Amino acid sequence: MPIDNQQQQSPLVFDASVLSHQTQIPKEFIWPDEERPQPNLPELPVPLLDLNGFLARDAASADEAAKLVGEACEKHGIFLVVNHGVDAKLLEDACKYMDHFFELPLAVKQMAQRKAGENCGYASSFTGRFSSKLPWKETLSFRFSGVESEANIVQEYFKGKMGEDFEYIGRIYQDYCKAMSGLSLAIMELLGMSLGVGRAYFRDFFEENDSIMRLNYYPPCQKPDQTLGTGPHCDPTSLTILHQDQVSGLQVFADNEWRSVSPVADAFVVNIGDTFLALSNGRYKSCLHRAVVNSQRTRKSLAFFLSPKKDRVVRPPKQLVSPSMPRIYPDFTWPTLLEFTQKHYRSDMNTLDAFSSWVPGHHCCSKIFNN
Numbered sequence: 001m002p003i004d005n006q007q008q009q010s011p012l013v014f015d016a017s018v019l020s021h022q023t024q025i026p027k028e029f030i031w032p033d034e035e036r037p038q039p040n041l042p043e044l045p046v047p048l049l050d051l052n053g054f055l056a057r058d059a060a061s062a063d064e065a066a067k068l069v070g071e072a073c074e075k076h077g078i079f080l081v082v083n084h085g086v087d088a089k090l091l092e093d094a095c096k097y098m099d100h101f102f103e104l105p106l107a108v109k110q111m112a113q114r115k116a117g118e119n120c121g122y123a124s125s126f127t128g129r130f131s132s133k134l135p136w137k138e139t140l141s142f143r144f145s146g147v148e149s150e151a152n153i154v155q156e157y158f159k160g161k162m163g164e165d166f167e168y169i170g171r172i173y174q175d176y177c178k179a180m181s182g183l184s185l186a187i188m189e190l191l192g193m194s195l196g197v198g199r200a201y202f203r204d205f206f207e208e209n210d211s212i213m214r215l216n217y218y219p220p221c222q223k224p225d226q227t228l229g230t231g232p233h234c235d236p237t238s239l240t241i242l243h244q245d246q247v248s249g250l251q252v253f254a255d256n257e258w259r260s261v262s263p264v265a266d267a268f269v270v271n272i273g274d275t276f277l278a279l280s281n282g283r284y285k286s287c288l289h290r291a292v293v294n295s296q297r298t299r300k301s302l303a304f305f306l307s308p309k310k311d312r313v314v315r316p317p318k319q320l321v322s323p324s325m326p327r328i329y330p331d332f333t334w335p336t337l338l339e340f341t342q343k344h345y346r347s348d349m350n351t352l353d354a355f356s357s358w359v360p361g362h363h364c365c366s367k368i369f370n371n
């Protein structure tokens with residue numbers, strides 16, 4: 001009987017209820033030494049934007065808020081926002097109802113399985129998408145549209161994928177995304193003011209946004225110092241509004257070292273992404289960040305990724321381009337960059353540069369693999 005020395009490897013599946021009972025973690029989840037998390041990082045003092053006065057239409061508060069946002073975005077591309085007007089019960093429900101989905105059996109979650117090359121759906125890590133440096137997380141991503149005729153797409157998504165029982169939860173995330181979209185547009189007013197292009201410029205650009213909502217679920221890991229929940233990256237999107245739910249884990253690369261950003265109960269973390277870096281012609285930083293896991297508690301985060309609708313051309317306003325400030329990135333549309341991240345390139349800290357050399361004649365370039 002020939003010995004089958006090709007041990008039949010069953011395909012790797014990230015099922016935390018199975019993996020967390022093993023002494024070791026699969027090698028695909030073990031990151032290179034130089035990328036592993038370090039213990040006891042110093043805290044990053046993140047600027048705090050209080051929106052109370054601005055939302056009350058107080059002019060002095062608006063100018064002060066625009067100044068704080070501008071300085072924060074030039075420095076590290078990140079700030080916190082409080083008194084944001086997002087209903088506390090809605091935020092509490094959005095955090096709580098994540099468990100209703102992620103605690104389902106894997107086979108049931110896979111009813112919403114993300115398909116290859118698509119950004120929506122459920123992913124248990126990215127086994128099958130990447131071959132190494134797998135993140136220790138499960139995610140559920142879905143579209144939000146600011147277009148009135150698509151006001152119910154989140155609720156319809158949950159009902160269509162998970163059945164009638166999930167329509168109620170879909171409504172909660174739809175209301176949550178609507179609140180995120182409103183907050184994003186208020187922040188876009190401040191960004192426009194801070195860049196000297198006026199309050200309406202970016203608000204109009206993102207009014208009918210076509211954004212991505214992502215629920216991040218990080219199960220406890222028995223070897224948290226060997227893996228990452230989310231690898232180092234800049235969000236390729238425009239603006240991210242992130243809520244960390246009680247358990248810390250977000251880290252930002254600032255002043256040449258990784259720093260932790262602790263959860264602040266009623267605050268959102270806001271960070272600039274690659275698309276807004278391009279819109280600002282390099283004036284504002286796309287924040288480099290990652291997420292670590294722990295061995296004791298599940299960590300959850302909710303990330304709203306603001307993105308322009310598909311026909312908007314990403315091009316900096318003319319006030320931000322001059323002979324002393326030449327164009328840095330090519331014109332592009334968000335769907336082209338999104339496709340690049342879903343089919344050709346694993347987003348990291350160099351996505352926009354890799355994309356810029358790919359996009360002009362990408363039909364002729366060989367595939368860029370970096371996973």
Ligand SMILES: C=C1C[C@]23C[C@H]1CC[C@H]2[C@]1(C)CCC[C@@](C)(C(=O)O)[C@H]1[C@@H]3C(=O)O
Pocket residue numbers: 119135212214230231232233234235236237305338341342346347348
């Ligand atoms: C457009 C997106 C791609 C990712 C989700 C959103 C914005 C952030 C991106 C991501 C989180 C950056 C790190 C790598 C990634 C593969 C991940 O760990 O999830 C990225 C997302 C994705 O491509 O699915």
Ligand SMILES: O=C(O)CCC(=O)C(=O)O
Pocket residue numbers: 214216230235242244249250289290291300301303
């Ligand atoms: O979970 C976090 O704190 C960060 C997640 C993140 O950066 C992302 O999903 O893009």
Ligand SMILES: [Fe+2]
Pocket residue numbers: 233234235240289
């Ligand atoms: Fe991110």
